[in-house]
Amino acid sequence: xxxxxxxxxxxxxxxxxxxxxxxxxxxxxxxxxxxxxxxxxxxxxxxxxxxxxxxxxxxxxxxxxxxxxxxxxxxxxxxxxxxxxxxxxxxxxxxxxxxxxxxxxxxxxxxxxxxxxxxxxxxxxxxxxxxxxxxxxxxxxxxxxxxxxxxxxx
Numbered sequence: 001x002x003x004x005x006x007x008x009x010x011x012x013x014x015x016x017x018x019x020x021x022x023x024x025x026x027x028x029x030x031x032x033x034x035x036x037x038x039x040x041x042x043x044x045x046x047x048x049x050x051x052x053x054x055x056x057x058x059x060x061x062x063x064x065x066x067x068x069x070x071x072x073x074x075x076x077x078x079x080x081x082x083x084x085x086x087x088x089x090x091x092x093x094x095x096x097x098x099x100x101x102x103x104x105x106x107x108x109x110x111x112x113x114x115x116x117x118x119x120x121x122x123x124x125x126x127x128x129x130x131x132x133x134x135x136x137x138x139x140x141x142x143x144x145x146x147x148x149x150x151x152x153x154x
Contacts, residue, residue, distance in 0.1 A: 002031045002089050007096040008057035010041035014120045022048045033088050059099040082107040
């Protein structure tokens, strides 16, 4: 199976999780592609799998002190992600961030493939974006996160 894992960056616990997950999937015979934004994690990612670092999964832009939705990043990353899905013959997208999942949902629908969302934390804000980002299935790391997600979004 060809799996595309997407996340804005590969820092912290979620970044470490993505790298370990990728290694485990590769050891089980899957092809793994990581899609993320630019940053210092290139060597870590390329040591594990094929890696694309030109995706802008930042949900907000700051311009002249104002924070606004990152519509340019959303549009450009949607097209770039769809191209990666086509080029790499991806069978499954696994997102690890709400905004990346929103972009991933569009590519998944375009090519008729499933998207699996991993929610590493509970975010009670932006309910509409969270609901739109839910894919075919959602994975959570703990029972407490599961209970809060179900209470807020089910």
